Amino acid sequence: MDQNELLNFVRNYFEEMRIHTRLIDAPYKWDDAFDLNLRRTLLKDCSNVISTFFRPEENFHEKHLVYFIKDLFWCYYLCIPIPKAGQKRVLTVGPFAMEDATLGFVQSLARRLNIPEIHIPFLSQYYTSLPVLRDKSCIRSILTCLCSRLYDGPYRILPQECTGELRVQYDTEDSFGRNQDVSDSIELRYKNEQALMDAISRGDYTSAREYLNTGNSYGMEQRLADTTRDKKNYLIIFNTLCRKAAQYGGVHPVYLDELSSRFAIQLETLYSVSRLEALPAEMIYKYSLLVQNHSTRSYSPLIQRAVDLICLNLRDDLSLSTLADRLSVNKTYLSTLFRRETGSTLTDFVTDRRISHGIYLLNTTSEPIQEIASVCGIADLSYFTKIFRRKKGMTPSQYREMIRGNQ
16 A cells, blocks of 8 residues: 555545544645634634644654653644655544543533633534544554555654643623524524425425525534434434425325335444435435325325325236226226326326336345336246336437446
């Protein structure tokens, strides 16, 4: 593994834990993104902000000095000099925390640094949002493995804790009020959620994806110190929103419960932050597809019942006579009303629903095509393939390959 591959691996490792990493070239200038705007938010004068942070020993590049830093604000960072870069360069990792951000922790920090009480809400949210690494020995092991491969000669890992008084002036304006209007932010989030639910209820995946991306642009505050659990809790809420949206779109509860339960089980088995972050897009796609294939919102109560009987019993005999008997209506009346409201004969509608359900299963499961055909009420795979090709212009196998290639 060459140096670039090694650095990419280490950066991906930390980024997966939602810890920021940066490669910085000398001369090292302060960037507010370095501490995620902590100092910019708190301090009245940021012209000398670098004085509030750790300063490495001179020639630390040549000496291969790696720093494990705890700054004045009790945030942790790693500073790793990169050799053979053609110029002085460091890899920085952080900020992260080593313990949960309780109210007592925040109040103790504020007292120690004389931070005005008005900033307590901001500090609570800031520290709660930081990923927590509780095991210092684990971090040291990671650094040892990295440094042994990064440097040809000896190196040292130096713990550095910034102490002393912080001789700065704090801004006495509400840090929340200065950075964002909380009320407007909440209002925007709820408005966006409603627009996203409306799009799903119409089966409009394209619009739903746009609203999802808009929501991601301003994000949600982290409420738990455990990042993975925090994301899972939000996904449980998001799954419920999508399910309710599809219900408003006229999808039968049987389909909603099946898909909702599948997502509830899936998200609890995931521990990758990147995979959890990708799940909302998958949710809106599959719920929108559910509405497209199973919505009965525009039909009369009788035809809604007929369509539900068809969709929930695709394996069964779905002839006009059978459905009329089960609905206790005259079959001629049922046939006429069905065609008037759906624009299709009942026989053609049943065939279309069987193929549409097959398309849905090809999109959402990895079941064998023979099994999918059987579930859809067409035991003869050749016949299923024939009518599938007539509807989609390709065989079920070709369709499955196409959607896999687009994912």
